[in-house]
Amino acid sequence: MIVEELVLPVLMVFFMLAAGAYTVAVLDRVIAGALGTPQTGSVWIAPLARGAWLMTQHANATEAPDWRAWRLAPALYLSLAAIGLAVVPWSGSLVATDLVTSVVLWGSVEALATVVIFLHGWSANALFALIGGYRYVALGLSYILISMFVLIGVALPAESLQFTQVVASQEELWNVIRQPLGLPLFLIVGLGMTFWGPLNLADSADLAGGTAAEISGPPRLVWDVARAAMLVAFSGVATSAFLGGWLGPWLPGPLWVAIKMLAVLLVLLLLGRLLPRLAPERCVTLMWVILLPLSFIDLVWAGVGALL
């Protein structure tokens, strides 16, 4: 019983963390290469070489950082990603934790991500990291409401806060069609919570790396892996919430989940490479003035759909 309830899910999550982060690294490199970034060597080995490089490098120190928080933050972000991966159902029965409130749990992962990223920026006691942390709070408080409304929208037709039920409710029609506004909004949330590409305000180039500007060596490796894993966790959740999770003809369920997750990942990574970084002020305005009302409309749409 212990093996089934504890060891197996933990192993599953660890496997997904490792495989997911590696996939993201490879995919991103392929996309960057296709868009003209000069590179040599095999795309398959490059992420591993980078990992080895970071492992040999020493973790550096800043002047008077908050050591505990600074070293913990990357690990905490990684464990948030692990929680996110744990709620993604791979089939009706294959899911690491089938909590009845898993949708809400994912919501709290999004909220806690804000805390962890702010902590990461703040605890370094360095200028750019701190500004990155501030910026992320502004962004995080903006996207969290959108995310909540969108997620309530998918919970409505399922009449449940459980991801397995949400997937099961899409047997007839996937939510991406049933609630056309949902997935685009949720993808923006995803870019925000992983601060990727156009919404990379926290670790941005104009801050020389933002919250990660001061880290090197193993903490940087953990931070990079955690960001990639969070991207994977997010695409898993988006798959379950909008793309019908394991549902699909011919192929076994888990394979469908993997294919759909890859598709979402690809979209996110492409967006990340193709769009410029948004100005923080404009980004917050966009979130509150345009996207939040849109998410209201999405919710009303979902409510009316559930009533009919």
Next chain:
Amino acid sequence: MTLATLLLLAAALIGIGIYGALSQQSFVMLMMGLELILNGVMLAAVAFWAFSGAGAPEGQLLTIIVMAVMAIEMTMGFALVVAVFRGKQADTTESLTGLKH
């Protein structure tokens, strides 16, 4: 994990909260004390719901309401802090001697 141990934990949280709310000079720290008191209250409510309320749904509802109260307390608190700070550049309770500007 019994009702008694849960209530003891709640009592400890409330006690620390009361100490904080009374002793802190800074507005925000003071609010933290209040939040801690409410934390204990919520825990006690859930403990009663689980052990002696036979799972009556009102027990959970009470906790939800307390959460709403916390949110209100915090937003109002911060709004007042901002208003006071704009007016007086003050962030501690001692800086306020009157209710007027």
Next chain:
Amino acid sequence: MIESMSHGIGVDIAFLLLATLAVVTAWRVFRTDSMVRASFFLLVSFIAVGVIMILLAAEYLGVAMFFMMAVEMTVMALFMVMFMMNPAGLNPMNMVHQERISIGAGVVSFLVLSAMALLAVFPDRPVSAGLDPVRSLGNEMLGDSMLIFESAGLVLLTTMIGVVVLSSHRGRYGAATEGSLPPGLESGGDPAGKPEEDEDGEDGGHHHHHH
């Protein structure tokens, strides 16, 4: 005493650890040098209580606690950094008043409450095994207690509008700061901290007493 629900030893160990964590972090809130750290200690305390709630089968409440408190504490930390000097804890911090009374009040309330917890007799009616807590909460909120729930929502909305008015730069009768002066450094002294008349640049705008 009250009979415990049937649960394994694992739950008891988890509870003990979480309870210790909740109390210790709650205590650290008022004992750390940094206000940002303080608000995150408070968050840890809340999360520990949330996990205890999940152990008690209140799954929705426990998880709701996580995200409510995560957002609240982020805002709190942000306000700390915005308003307070020394948010980073570079300077030791001890900003308290009436400390003895406060300690007394805290200890007394703890003793009274724990005496009640230990001495009073509460009915022993645990949650029945067949109950689905999330569903029952949902039915209650949108059923019998809809009025209460909706009023809470309304109050929140009113609060939102109220705080925007309170904290905005310009009020109905002009700028919010018009005619206001910061308190003096000495009681009854000249206003402190206004930049244009700031003579001792070191002291900035804050004003603090020691006790």
Next chain:
Amino acid sequence: MFPVLGVQGDKALRHLTLSPDIELVDSPRHASVLLVAGEIPADRFEPLRRVHDQLPYPFTTLWFRCEPWPHLENVTRIDDLDVLPAALVTAYHELMEGRRESSPRILLDKPPNPWEGAGDFGQGGEGMMGGVPYGRPMAMNMEDDIRDGLTLDSLTFRLGPFFFAFPPGMAAEITLQGDLVQTWKTQRAPYPQSLDPVFFAARKRLVPIAALELARARHHLYRLFHALHLAGLESASLSALRLANNLSTTSTLDGLRRYLSRSGFFRLAAIKGGELGPEQARRIGGPAARAAGLDEDLRSDDAGYRRLGFSPVCQASGDTRARWRQVLAEIDQSLQLARQAERDDVSTSEVDRIETPRGPWLEKRPEDASALLDEILPGQEWGDALATIASLDVAAVAEAPLDTQTTGESPITELSDDEGGPA
């Protein structure tokens, strides 16, 4: 690899950007190799020492066309741009395989000032605040807020001279309130920038307009490359760089321009604000002035250009966005002029009045205008402020043309070389 740019170091930077084996990073904490590119003036030694010590162990340094400090052991000096990438890769591999010792720290690892507990509870100064923890003033609300009147604690810091988003060599003292620039004091002007030799040749004799205009377009493209990197558009910045390196009269800007407008660079990215008044615009001159609506271009006085039907393009608003539109328009115009001039074999007709890409060169070369930043940047958000700096070409023009190793005798043949080719 973290580049520390010395005088004329930006050329090496551009060369390395296109080397597949080398990853340039923006923070010294992310690097394993420190490249000192170009001569570092003595007054920048102290910051360089600090940057040197910020690299995490194990790390090494490479000095490109710059004399290494004598007390550093086993450092390498490279003078040839072509062998630089390979040398960097070798240094990195040796470092990782343990065949090369890590450079030692130069400075002592101690706070700049002792910790002093003067207050009642051991804090830095009087009251709960105040004091100077480790020698730095605490964040305090010293100034009125310029945005919404909510005066919050501000943060003062110094940045540069090796910060990647500044023109090489520039340093500034900045006060931020949150993300908002409160005050800006440029402390060190950027190094004078070296223009293409053809502009120097044009001061001495009449030169073909085609060469002059291609050099001008290339100069602007290099700036665009930098700005796009800052805006997070890595692939566009690389294509701007490639375009610049392979620039010929047959190049067009259409692809890059289309990509920029489609990706929302002009609408989404942080390029708001940074308006120049007419007076300020005149002090900078060049494209920045024309973006602010000043119809001034010395090329209009040149008979050769008049034959090609030249008239200056202008924008109205004078902000960062207008400057980039202006730069794109001028690159287009330059390419067109170069095409026409090559076909008709037109040369310049003036030697005393040259419009450089940096601005007009009458009696004097365009001078440093970095002090102007102090007026423009306050009130901007950080991202917008950096974008404004990237859009303004403030550095003075150096006495010597780009690449001192070639004497300015044969500018035309030099131009036909690839920019990254042997010098």
